[in-house]
Amino acid sequence: MKKSDLCSVVIKNYIVVFIVLAFPVAIRAQTTATLPLTMADTTNIQLVDSIEEKLVDLALKGPSLGSAQSQSKINEYQLRATKNTWINLFTINANYNNQTIAQANQTGTFLFPGASFGVTIPVGTIFSSGIKVKAARELVAISKFTQEQIKRNLRAEIVGKYRQYLSYEQIISIQNQTVVDEETAYLQAKEQFRNGLIKIDEYSTAQKLYNIELSKKITLQLERDLLKLEIERIIGTSLESVLNSSNRTGKL
Numbered sequence: 001m002k003k004s005d006l007c008s009v010v011i012k013n014y015i016v017v018f019i020v021l022a023f024p025v026a027i028r029a030q031t032t033a034t035l036p037l038t039m040a041d042t043t044n045i046q047l048v049d050s051i052e053e054k055l056v057d058l059a060l061k062g063p064s065l066g067s068a069q070s071q072s073k074i075n076e077y078q079l080r081a082t083k084n085t086w087i088n089l090f091t092i093n094a095n096y097n098n099q100t101i102a103q104a105n106q107t108g109t110f111l112f113p114g115a116s117f118g119v120t121i122p123v124g125t126i127f128s129s130g131i132k133v134k135a136a137r138e139l140v141a142i143s144k145f146t147q148e149q150i151k152r153n154l155r156a157e158i159v160g161k162y163r164q165y166l167s168y169e170q171i172i173s174i175q176n177q178t179v180v181d182e183e184t185a186y187l188q189a190k191e192q193f194r195n196g197l198i199k200i201d202e203y204s205t206a207q208k209l210y211n212i213e214l215s216k217k218i219t220l221q222l223e224r225d226l227l228k229l230e231i232e233r234i235i236g237t238s239l240e241s242v243l244n245s246s247n248r249t250g251k252l
Contacts, residue, residue: 048166051246052159058235058242059154068150072143079136082129154234161231165239168224175217179210186210 189206192198231239 051242052162054242054246055158055162055231055235056155058237059158060151062154062234062236065147065150065154068143068147072140072147075136075139075143079133079140082132082136158231158234161227161234165224165227165231168220168227172217172220172224175213175220179213179217182206182210182213 186206186209189198189203193200193203228239235242
């Protein structure tokens, strides 16, 4: 075989391999592109987003963020008080007609006929006052950071729990159908056992399978209900009221 023919064969093989590998990808891309969201899907997504925002709004009105906001106000009041401490730096002393009105060490004395006045300024307090004001400002900043962190944590927590709740609803719906199927099989086996068509082992197996699926359903419902209580603890109201309100809004 000539060298040119060999190169031609190699090139053709590469082309075939490329087509084989690229064809499924193209099919998947075309399939994805031809599956737009339906009107029902879009409406459902918007409804879920609306419910999540309402849950977040209710969670942000709860005591955890309220407590942080109150602490932030306290820190702001303390900052104002610290800024005004310079007033306490001055001590005024007066003596009139040799009768002492206020007595303290004086840095300066002003003499008048029968009277003297003095002002005391603690130098150490002047330098420490600026540091106290800076510390108070940092406390205010920390309070704001704390509030922002609480907001983010609440949003992540409530949205996460609500999506878990929706997952439980879907899983329970599937499990309900499984329980119905196993119950039907169990009742049929029970009837067949009465008529002597099957043995006790087959009847017991059908009964056990039904009990297993029923137990799974009960466990899932319990976990969903406990998760619902957690959501209601955070939002401070029943989840049903939020869902009903959102459903009415969605219908309008």
